[in-house]
Amino acid sequence: MAKILNDNAIGIRRRNRKVLIVGLLFTSPWIIGFFIFQLYPILASFYYSLTEYNLFSPPKWVGLGNYRKLFHDDKFYLSMYNTLYITIVGVVPHMAYALAMALLLNAKVKGQSLYRTIYFLPTLVPAVASSLLWMWLLNSQYGLINMGLHYIGIAGPNWLVDPDWTKPSLILMGFWGTGTITVMYLAALQDVPKMYYEAAEIDGASKWRQFWVITFPSISPMTLFQLIMMLIASFQYFTEGLVFAEATQSTGGPENSLLFYSIYLYQQAFSFLNMGYASAMAWMLFVVVMICALVIFRTSARWVYYGGDK
Amino acid sequence: MSGQSTVTGASSAQGAAGRRGMKPVAKSVLKHAILCLAGIFFLGPFAYLLLTSVKSIDDIFAIPFVWWPKKLYFANYSNAVHAIPFLRYTLNTLFVSLMCVLGELIAAPLTAYGLARIPFKGRNVVFMVMMGTIMLPAQSTMVPLYILYNKMNMVNTYWPLILPAFFGAAYYIFLLRQFFMGIPWEITESAKIDGASEFRIYTRMILPLSIPALFTVGLLVFLSSWKDYQLPLIYLNDPNKWTLSVGLKAFIGEHNVEWGMLMAAASLFTIPIIILYFFVQKVFIQGITLTGSK
Helix, strand or coil: CHHHHHCCHHHHHHHHHHHHHHHHHHHHHHHHHHHHHHHHHHHHHHHHHCEECCCCCCCEECCCHHHHHHCCCHHHHHHHHHHHHHHHHHHHHHHHHHHHHHHHHHCCCCCHHHHHHHHHHHHHCCHHHHHHHHHHHCCCCCCHHHHHHHHCCCCCCCCCCCCCCHHHHHHHHHHHCCHHHHHHHHHHHHCCCHHHHHHHHHHCCCHHHHHHHHHHHHCHHHHHHHHHHHHHHHHCCCHHHHHHHHHHCCCCCHHHCCCCHHHHHHHHHHHCCCHHHHHHHHHHHHHHHHHHHHHHHHHHHHHCCCCCCC | CCHHHHHHHHHHHHHHHHHCCCCHHHHHHHHHHHHHHHHHHHHHHHHHHHHHHCCCHHHHCCCCCCCCCCCCCCHHHHHHHHHCCHHHHHHHHHHHHHHHHHHHHHHHHHHHHHHHHCCCCCHHHHHHHHHHHCCCCCHHHHHHHHHHHHHCCCCCCCHHHHHHHHHCCHHHHHHHHHHHHCCCHHHHHHHHHCCCCHHHHHHHHHHHHCHHHHHHHHHHHHHHHHHCCHHHHHHCCCHHHCCHHHHHHHHHHHCCCCHHHHHHHHHHHHHHHHHHHHHHHHHHHHHHHHHHCC
């Protein structure tokens, strides 16, 4: 420290420049990767969205033609509806369930780590395998779930074939994979200072009130993080939908009820080689995700509480 | 892990429960009942997966329902292994996953060190942009990247699956940055005064201290690469180059009702990572929670 103070201005500048060069050298892998794998593709995707391109003949400029076509494409709206459905109906219940499990585990329970392991296991199963397993569980005739429902006198739906039930099937399966969120919530809960609860106990606050006044605000940064990550994952919902559609040997499932935005985009790009059209869809997705993230961050000031101790 | 700190919490909770008239024992029983129910929900499908994988067709479609197969039918496994080039797909998947781990473990710690311990001008900008890219949907860059790889004749090779790892992914860089920031500055300060270069400090001091964190990142990369479906689907056309995900998906289409064999294939795909998980569970959970904190 003392050495820096003795240096003259030129020395400081030279030192700063050296620090800058070393810093950039260390971070260069990511910076170069950012230009190749993120910045260039995003910009190029905007350019391609203004063209017609099938990989074989050079891109043909069509201006906003692709976007105009999009707004008249029923499948585009359908895929958007399917994606919003699974996002709105799925994300919040999955988070609430994961949080509930974490709260139960956080209280002193015998065998906490065993439960945690059990809850976490399903998240290790590759999506193709877990979707396959759930296709079997949800099989209308021989599946375990409908057999269970039959046992208690309920006629189970034709989960994978009835277009009204395909998306609820996926959401049901989604509960099975909430272990990661539970584990992360559990870590956040264990960081909440115990003295808050002790003080609340003395004041006679009910458990319910303690949750809303202490627990929920304390873990709100984690909730914000999870919410954003899950929204983005949900907008990109792909593999599970594609595998479930196999039950009816199609790409979009029964009546295209499993044609999610990413699946339609994939189909346009790699089945029909409409690279321009797919790029327009990609750009719409990019803009929607950015707007969602912005809205969540802007409103988060109202419900996310950052403790002063970190 | 929760040990000492929760003891006081529990006793005061019991006091509160007592005041409200619910017996602590009853409360604990209720809690375990819910946890067990959830446990069944999480474990049940696994059990059913394994159980179905050793059932013959007759047992699978038997009415009334047969819980335990009359005779364990392991032929499903050998049928599955012979119906698809299982060994080949496993080796392909292993190759891709290990290369991704290698790439990520070269690039991510370097970048993370720069962001954590070199106070260069513009560092915060780099960090903010990097965190922003976590939110970037992969689909929005997919098409131009495909066109790019197509121009470079890399479609139907493993390059598109592996190459990005060698430039570091924001998520893992962030995780390692958090870890590097937690290493006391005093440790490296004296080496710096002695004239050691940043690179020397990085390789000789920081990396050896970070082996658990590097291990976690390596595992996370391995898992995500092992499970990935979309990239191999897009880039690998030649069935000989397929990974397990793509191979299994194609297998579903061809063997629609052979549930025993399908479940055997799904088990073979899943069991290795479950075994891996049990070996490294502690480090793994630590890593997951490290990612989430703040």
